[in-house]
Amino acid sequence: MNAREIMTRDVETVSPDDDVGEVLGRLARADFNGFPVTEDGIVVGIVTQGDLVDLFQPSGRTLWIPVGFPPFLESLTYAVDISWDKLDFGIDIARNAGRPVSDVMTEDVVTVGPKADIDELLDLLADEGQDINRLPVVDEAGALLGIIARQDLLRAIKLERDGE
Numbered sequence: 001m002n003a004r005e006i007m008t009r010d011v012e013t014v015s016p017d018d019d020v021g022e023v024l025g026r027l028a029r030a031d032f033n034g035f036p037v038t039e040d041g042i043v044v045g046i047v048t049q050g051d052l053v054d055l056f057q058p059s060g061r062t063l064w065i066p067v068g069f070p071p072f073l074e075s076l077t078y079a080v081d082i083s084w085d086k087l088d089f090g091i092d093i094a095r096n097a098g099r100p101v102s103d104v105m106t107e108d109v110v111t112v113g114p115k116a117d118i119d120e121l122l123d124l125l126a127d128e129g130q131d132i133n134r135l136p137v138v139d140e141a142g143a144l145l146g147i148i149a150r151q152d153l154l155r156a157i158k159l160e161r162d163g164e
Contacts (some may be wrong), residue, residue, distance in 0.1 A: 003121060004114035006156045007137045007146030013038045014047060016102035023101055024052045032149065034134055037105045042142045045105035048133075052104060111138045114145055118157065125150050 014023050014035045027033060027049050037045035110124060112135050125132055125148075137146040 001118050001156055001160055002114065003112050003116040003135075003137045003148060004145070006118075006121070006152055007114075007148050008152065009146045011036060011136075011144060011147045013144065014101055015039065016044060016100060016105065018101045020052055020099045020101060020104060023047060024049070027052070032134070036109070036136045036144055036147065037101055038144055041144060043109055043111060043136050043138055043144050045102070045107045046109045046134075046136070047101050047105040051106065109136060111136045111142075112148070113138065113140075118153070118160070121148060121153050122157075125153055 012026075012030070012035060014026070014037055016037055016039055023035065027035070033050075034046055034048035036043050037047055110130060110132055112121065112124065114137055116137075121135065124130070124135060133150055135148045136144055137148060139145055
């Protein structure tokens with residue numbers, strides 16, 4: 001099996017110019033926790049919930065991040081320690097309103113080609129030093145072809161072991 005056989009082809013992406021609030025709202029409704037950032041189909045970064053939560057300077061209690069504009073009908077919940085006396089949440093929201101994803105995305109994205117085998121994928125997704133949860137699959141020019149999440153790889157390994 002290789003990356004082309006395992007990857008999800010229909011990938012939701014964001015643009016470097018997208019507003020962090022909008023992206024956080026999309027993540028609140030998604031079944032995953034990160035988006036490849038693309039420009040003209042080329043992968044230029046990756047943004048995760050963790051990247052966006054860092055904007056609110058979390059440090060132990062529970063943090064609810066309102067999504068969208070008032071009235072906040074949705075929220076993301078994170079079990080983090082907040083120093084409430086040092087954090088004026090309203091100011092953080094206002095300060096980050098309109099901020100582009102390019103300000104918080106990871107630019108040095110680990111990607112794989114469509115022919116990458118299971119061992120290469122496993123090495124990357126199991127590397128504790130990198131802590132990668134998803135691998136964009138790109139062609140030689142860096143154009144996004146698909147994405148492989150850890151769960152996709154685990155499912156593929158199980159299917160291979162089961163002989164399917």
